[in-house]
Amino acid sequence: MSLLAPDLYSILRDPSFLRVIGVDVVIQMVDLGLNSFEAGMNMQPGLPSKASTNGSPYIRGGEREGVLNKAKSIKSHPANAASNGEAGSLKGDSRDGLVYLTTCKIGHLVEVHLKNGSVYSGIFHAADVEKDFGIILKMASLIKEGGLRGHKARSEFVRKPPSKTFIIPADELVQVIAKDLSISSDGMSNAVQSEKSGELLTDSSISKSFHTDQGRELKPWIPDGDVPQGLDNVFDDPWKRGRGWDQFKVNESLFGVKSTFDEEIYTTKLDRGIRTREMEERAQRIAREIEGENTRDLHVAEERGFQLNEKFDIDEESKYSAVLPADAFDDSGFDEENDELLDTCNDETFGGSSTSTVQKPVSSSGKGYGELRDASQPSRNNTNVDQMCSISDDHAQHLPSEQRSKDFTAPGSSISESQMGERRNKNNPEFSHSNRSAEESVSGHGDSKEGAKLGGGGTSAWKTVAEKERQVSEVSGKPKSESFTGQSASRRSSESRPGPSTSSRPGLSPSSSIGSLSSSEKSTLNPNAKEFKLNPNAKSFKPTAAARPQSPMADASFYYPAAPAPVQQMPGMPLGYGIQPQYPGQQQMIYYPGHQHPQAFYPPNAQPQFPQQQQQMMMGRQPRPQMVYMPPPPYQPDNPYNQGRE
Amino acid sequence: MDPAGASVANVIGGSEGDKFAVGNIYSVKLITGDEFRGIVMADWLFFPQEGSKPRPGHTKNTRMVNASFITGLSYLGKTEEPFLTDSCWVNLDGLRAKEAVAVRQAEADAERMGVGVTAEAQSIFDALSKTLPVQWENSDILVMKEVRVRSPYLSDCVFGGTDAANNRVKKVLELERRRLHLFGT
Numbered sequence: 001m002s003l004l005a006p007d008l009y010s011i012l013r014d015p016s017f018l019r020v021i022g023v024d025v026v027i028q029m030v031d032l033g034l035n036s037f038e039a040g041m042n043m044q045p046g047l048p049s050k051a052s053t054n055g056s057p058y059i060r061g062g063e064r065e066g067v068l069n070k071a072k073s074i075k076s077h078p079a080n081a082a083s084n085g086e087a088g089s090l091k092g093d094s095r096d097g098l099v100y101l102t103t104c105k106i107g108h109l110v111e112v113h114l115k116n117g118s119v120y121s122g123i124f125h126a127a128d129v130e131k132d133f134g135i136i137l138k139m140a141s142l143i144k145e146g147g148l149r150g151h152k153a154r155s156e157f158v159r160k161p162p163s164k165t166f167i168i169p170a171d172e173l174v175q176v177i178a179k180d181l182s183i184s185s186d187g188m189s190n191a192v193q194s195e196k197s198g199e200l201l202t203d204s205s206i207s208k209s210f211h212t213d214q215g216r217e218l219k220p221w222i223p224d225g226d227v228p229q230g231l232d233n234v235f236d237d238p239w240k241r242g243r244g245w246d247q248f249k250v251n252e253s254l255f256g257v258k259s260t261f262d263e264e265i266y267t268t269k270l271d272r273g274i275r276t277r278e279m280e281e282r283a284q285r286i287a288r289e290i291e292g293e294n295t296r297d298l299h300v301a302e303e304r305g306f307q308l309n310e311k312f313d314i315d316e317e318s319k320y321s322a323v324l325p326a327d328a329f330d331d332s333g334f335d336e337e338n339d340e341l342l343d344t345c346n347d348e349t350f351g352g353s354s355t356s357t358v359q360k361p362v363s364s365s366g367k368g369y370g371e372l373r374d375a376s377q378p379s380r381n382n383t384n385v386d387q388m389c390s391i392s393d394d395h396a397q398h399l400p401s402e403q404r405s406k407d408f409t410a411p412g413s414s415i416s417e418s419q420m421g422e423r424r425n426k427n428n429p430e431f432s433h434s435n436r437s438a439e440e441s442v443s444g445h446g447d448s449k450e451g452a453k454l455g456g457g458g459t460s461a462w463k464t465v466a467e468k469e470r471q472v473s474e475v476s477g478k479p480k481s482e483s484f485t486g487q488s489a490s491r492r493s494s495e496s497r498p499g500p501s502t503s504s505r506p507g508l509s510p511s512s513s514i515g516s517l518s519s520s521e522k523s524t525l526n527p528n529a530k531e532f533k534l535n536p537n538a539k540s541f542k543p544t545a546a547a548r549p550q551s552p553m554a555d556a557s558f559y560y561p562a563a564p565a566p567v568q569q570m571p572g573m574p575l576g577y578g579i580q581p582q583y584p585g586q587q588q589m590i591y592y593p594g595h596q597h598p599q600a601f602y603p604p605n606a607q608p609q610f611p612q613q614q615q616q617m618m619m620g621r622q623p624r625p626q627m628v629y630m631p632p633p634p635y636q637p638d639n640p641y642n643q644g645r646e
Numbered sequence: 647m648d649p650a651g652a653s654v655a656n657v658i659g660g661s662e663g664d665k666f667a668v669g670n671i672y673s674v675k676l677i678t679g680d681e682f683r684g685i686v687m688a689d690w691l692f693f694p695q696e697g698s699k700p701r702p703g704h705t706k707n708t709r710m711v712n713a714s715f716i717t718g719l720s721y722l723g724k725t726e727e728p729f730l731t732d733s734c735w736v737n738l739d740g741l742r743a744k745e746a747v748a749v750r751q752a753e754a755d756a757e758r759m760g761v762g763v764t765a766e767a768q769s770i771f772d773a774l775s776k777t778l779p780v781q782w783e784n785s786d787i788l789v790m791k792e793v794r795v796r797s798p799y800l801s802d803c804v805f806g807g808t809d810a811a812n813n814r815v816k817k818v819l820e821l822e823r824r825r826l827h828l829f830g831t
Contacts, residue, residue, distance in 0.1 A: 106745055
């Protein structure tokens with residue numbers, strides 16, 4: 001197999017050629033020794049030609065011209081490199097490594113230093129491994145002219161065209177430098193790498209111009225004298241630093257533009273009343289707790305200033321732009337919070353009959369929920385909790401529009417409610433999209449509406465809370481969850497339709513929640529209202545027929561706020577909706593007027609209510625002695641009373 | 647002159663005679679004045695160069711040194727790192743392809759080079775080529791095949807082409823010159 005294209009081969013063999021170039025071409029192609037392919041031109045005197053094509057007369061004459069500074073431009077073919085075939089079969093030859101390395105250099109850009117100091121740069125083409133390692137370069141160009149001229153800067157050169165093929169006899173060759181030569185044992189990778197690098201062109205490499213300036217040295221900008229001082233930190237933390245930068249002021253001073261910006265148009269007006277300070281402190285504390293939490297989410301952690309674990313070697317890409325694997329749970333921070341909340345809630349709830357029981361859940365649901373505290377008084381724990389349990393569960397479960405939060409004006413904490421509502425809005429909207437399909441609370445509370453009411457409150461915390469509650473209720477039985485939920489429910493101030501859903505737990509009733517609510521300090525519920533106690537024997541309510549069936553229901557505080565004040569604080573809440581002035585003192589007959597489809601009160605996928613309640617509380621399904629007032633479900637658009645809300 | 651492939655002229659310290667043992671570290675001084683340090687990778691002529699950060703994929707800077715030109719040699723030590731295994735495979739096709747690519751690239755580059763032109767001219771050419779299609783015509787820069795910039799490549803050396811093209815080339819030339827002066831070439 002000819003190593004050189006026939007042309008070059010024959011040219012080089014041609015004596016006339018030799019005369020022309022006046023040198024002996026001493027090159028012998030890299031001969032890998034053993035095998036089938038020839039070594040190209042066999043110039044060795046006396047050496048049997050390995051060329052299969054011919055008995056090439058050896059060209060090398062006795063004399064060797066030392067200097068070969070310039071080669072004639074010979075139209076070069078992409079002649080195969082001298083080393084053909086796999087070199088793997090070479091063994092035991094001390095030259096093996098040498099040959100191998102030499103072979104690796106084929107196609108590589110190398111720098112050749114000559115004896116006279118000249119430096120040529122070209123593509124390594126062939127080398128005489130057998131003999132003395134003369135080499136052939138392709139497209140070689142003079143980089144540095146040696147000899148008399150000394151070291152000249154490159155730019156001073158008058159450029160000469162590169163020589164297509166440049167032959168360097170070994171005598172001249174001082175050294176051959178190949179930079180970044182890939183010398184892995186696997187020959188495949190060599191070629192593959194170069195190909196790969198050829199394909200993956202970065203923009204900068206594509207647009208790079210080899211011959212022009214790559215750019216200038218960048219220097220940091222240093223302001224000259226007339227730059228106003230003190231602007232460095234203006235934007236650092238406008239909130240904390242008391243508004244170091246007020247754009248409106250500046251605008252007005254500079255341009256006379258009067259601003260009509262009123263913050264309260266865009267956000268909830270903070271009610272800075274009497275108890276503001278406590279609330280604020282509480283909120284601060286809660287905020288601190290939240291911010292101090294551990295989180296698995298990288299971004300959250302970064303915001304909170306957590307040091308990233310150094311050993312993870314996370315680069316910018318994975319930090320900021322990589323796509324998380326699909327199995328990563330969405331709200332990753334959840335689980336942590338979940339457990340924490342659970343524990344804290346439990347502790348708070350049961351560790352002591354502390355008033356500020358629901359701190360944690362509240363806080364987790366968002367800062368500024370300071371309102372809610374001691375929603376459930378210890379005394380109320382049982383029943384309230386129960387109810388709350390369901391309520392909050394459901395709340396957590398389904399948090400549709402935040403409007404719902406406004407639905408029921410729990411008397412108590414109208415402030416809290418509205419605030420909560422808004423704050424809820426501010427908080428994770430994700431909650432509002434949570435499962436509406438009344439996946440009834442685990443405990444079986446079917447009050448999806450309550451969830452709805454939670455509305456915008458949907459922070460992960462809430463969900464967490466809900467889950468916790470559920471778990472709690474499941475695990476520990478009623479009291480726990482009850483108290484817990486009671487608190488949360490009171491927090492939510494109302495919403496939860498005590499109705500059927502709450503029926504799951506005996507004793508769970510709107511009134512109880514109301515009671516708990518009312519027991520809240522912040523609550524504006526009627527403090528005198530008695531606790532609602534569900535009467536299991538009560539007959540079920542028939543909306544159309546029964547007006548106010550005599551129900552043994554004890555007087556209890558209504559879940560729904562009694563007539564007083566709170567009502568007006570719930571915008572959009574039709575007065576007649578839940579607040580029937582005659583309720584207090586009367587039967588707990590809160591029925592939804594015009595309720596045509598009792599079924600509708602339950603979320604379509606409502607899980608079956610708690611059995612005991614089911615019989616009694618199901619509106620319209622069975623006669624019920626008591627009818628609990630249920631706010632129109634969010635999914636009852638036809639409800640005239642909904643309109644105000646929606 | 648020494649016959650090619652003569653063994654090292656002189657060996658200082660350590661090792662031995664003609665052949666260098668693989669893995670030895672030497673500090674080598676050459677007749678050209680170059681000095682470097684390297685590990686012997688293969689038989690006597692091959693010296694990889696230390697010091698440069700190896701790129702992934704086992705790339706190294708290697709030198710092939712003609713032993714006859716070594717003027718000074720000092721043995722520095724030895725490393726056990728195995729450079730080459732017994733079964734070294736070379737993908738010739740890949741190498742050929744690599745060479746072909748390199749040659750093509752070099753040829754393309756050669757086209758950009760003016761023959762017999764000063765370096766300044768060349769840099770002007772390069773600068774123009776960033777935004778305009780240029781080619782060499784003897785020592786003239788031919789822009790867009792119609793506008794010619796003659797030596798010494800000043801703004802008033804721009805001839806030919808339509809007015810618009812001419813002006814454009816003039817402007818680019820001016821600015822490029824300014825830039826080149828500013829940053830040095």
